[in-house]
Amino acid sequence: MKNLNDAKQIYWNPLVETLPLEKLKALQLKKFKRILKWAYERSRFHRRLYDEAGLKPEDIKVYEDVTKVPKVEKSMMRDIQRKDPFPYGDALCVPLEEVTEFRQTSGTTGTPVYQPDTWQDWEWWSEAWAYLLYAQGYRKTDRVFIPFGYNIFVAFWAGHYAAEKIGCEVIPGGVLDTEARILKIQELRATAMMATPTYVLGMADTAKKKLGIDPSKDLTIRKITCAGEPGASIPSTKKRMEEAWGAKVYDHVGATEIGAWGFECTAQPGGIHINEALFLTQLEDVETGEIIEEPGRTGKIVITALDRIAQPCIRFDSKDLAQWAEEPCPCGRTFRLLKGGVIGRADDITKVKGVLLSPSAIEEVVHGIKGLGNEFEVIVTKKGDLDDITLKIEILPEAEGNRESILTQLRDQLRLKTNLGYNIEVHPYNSLPRYEVKAKRFKDLRGKP
């Protein structure tokens, strides 16, 4: 183990971030038992769930017992909410008056789920973000600009509080428009930023086209923390962002119902660390449910927030797909690495023409080809009994001369990476929809079978 004085310069919590895995797992088991008992005793929703499975909290004795605990899905939360104690219903484990924070999921996959947090939960959110921002090099000397809507979605809220906690100077970018945000970054010489990949690229575009500002030369942003979309873990998208801003771009993963559970560190190992101090995470084979411990095999992430008390997140079926990395991270953290971050969604990797298709794979291809714009759209339809995929792209005005070569590259790469053929539609530059927050680029119009 490293000298603790040196470690203090690198890790937010030197002790736990370098704890051997077996000790981390022992810590997780202890906390897991505690949160399970807490939920069982305080929430009718959880008690019903565990009673129906014939499980008592005391049945969990060793780490392997964790898988006996039934999983929770987002759809189960929807059914119990909008009831007393209003509006959270039966999953709430604290008196309503202890709730200090209301947030909700974005509703992109259905009715939004409400998320109550106590003040203790909110401090825990900031703590989770403090691990990740610190791991990405945020220090008290940083001036952090946060171009974010500050509304009912949790998004960068905890990042804001964590940056304050670390001691950064925080500039909230609330309702300002994109141009005003860029000018404020320039005026105040901000050094860091948090945004979705879509918006990071969109801002660079606006800066160049509308203000004649080249972010990589004229601005001083040198690190960017992404969230909300997989982009920062997709090498070609990350490269585009890093080149546009002259900055290091880091991924972060989390969810309203779970918390900020994973992050990329400055070693940029081509993957993300799970925060094993605050979360118990398992990879599960999508077909068999078997727990995956070895690298190179894709599984679904099932995750427990070990310290979240108002509306606990126990064995949450995240639908996120990942693989363990083969090597430990050079940064020295013992927190395990997921190779390539979240590599897909169990509910969005759909079979098209009998082949598994992930929108992330298409993004990887599109953003890897010079001359293509950042925006694209994938539309899957039925032609008779056959699936049909249309990919809409834009060619940059300055690359129009290479149109044919670009399209050939695109077709080749798509065939190679996704094993599928596409109808490619070239749309005029700037005509595809632009998104401020999460992009909606994948449309499956085949209807349910």
Added chain:
Amino acid sequence: MKNLNDAKQIYWNPLVETLPLEKLKALQLKKFKRILKWAYERSRFHRRLYDEAGLKPEDIKVYEDVTKVPKVEKSMMRDIQRKDPFPYGDALCVPLEEVTEFRQTSGTTGTPVYQPDTWQDWEWWSEAWAYLLYAQGYRKTDRVFIPFGYNIFVAFWAGHYAAEKIGCEVIPGGVLDTEARILKIQELRATAMMATPTYVLGMADTAKKKLGIDPSKDLTIRKITCAGEPGASIPSTKKRMEEAWGAKVYDHVGATEIGAWGFECTAQPGGIHINEALFLTQLEDVETGEIIEEPGRTGKIVITALDRIAQPCIRFDSKDLAQWAEEPCPCGRTFRLLKGGVIGRADDITKVKGVLLSPSAIEEVVHGIKGLGNEFEVIVTKKGDLDDITLKIEILPEAEGNRESILTQLRDQLRLKTNLGYNIEVHPYNSLPRYEVKAKRFKDLRGKP
């Protein structure tokens, strides 16, 4: 003094909020000496200012000595900023890396002033707001909706943190549009809200006209905290807001450079309390500079934030005009009352036709007449050598039948309250500009003499 157990139910800080005035002044003097010494020793700006006046911190011995200390005006801050330590310049009293919060003034009266705060300052902001929200009945059982842009202006930021501190459930209304905000208030049954008077009235209008929602019947907001404009201290504007929402409406006063220094309590005494625990406030005759201790005489507020450390606010010339109230407040607080809140601005009460004119007085008249819309505009111009005042108003569609009687009332009331004659222009309903935040209703186009 009341029984402390009862007092705990009413006051955020029962001890200081009921301290006799002489003890409050002793506390203020002690803190004043401390902050003066702090600024003198750490800021070149302050040292220069005091050296030029031949003043040393140790010259301040008794409360009356406070007036020996030179005043600071906003314009003086502008001159020293945008320099090293960038961008705050010579007034900064802490190392730059200790700053955790950037905010700036709105710039409605010139170049914006930057305001750095340390984390200690930020906790102090929340504490000041906690006094006021608690005095207005906010408790941990409240669900507070904050329809606010969360950007570089401090506005309701500290209110957000203070509501969390008290233990309310906070719903941040960030970039949502007005209709979405109203629907979210309804969906979640929010009980309290913070907004500018202009927006409070605008929301009610949108609710009725666009959504068919009557806030006083269909929504559950029962207290509203205003800031940013004098409206909640102008009886007719307050009445309009209270009727529209079926809620108690409370005023709060503060400024980016000062802090949240004054608030109305649930006793609604027709004025605002100064937070004498955190601020030393004096009223000064605008002409002679004499300190005013007696009620019924208008003076300019000169104010010191006693605990603000990054960019201290010592003897700040606020340009706000006020009068001490004659009676203490029935709420039992010993914090002194300003009658009618801030009653004008030393730099906006201008002479028109030789008479002192305050835009607030016009607002009081317009909002007091049934049948007039909430929006209005005052434009002062020169006709030859003579001042000319145009007042633009809107008549509500349903009141068109009473047009003549409304205009007669308006003319009479204006003559009575402002001693001036106006060209009254009736504009079609909904045609005058609407403001989301601070309204800009007064335009002086006479140019400088």
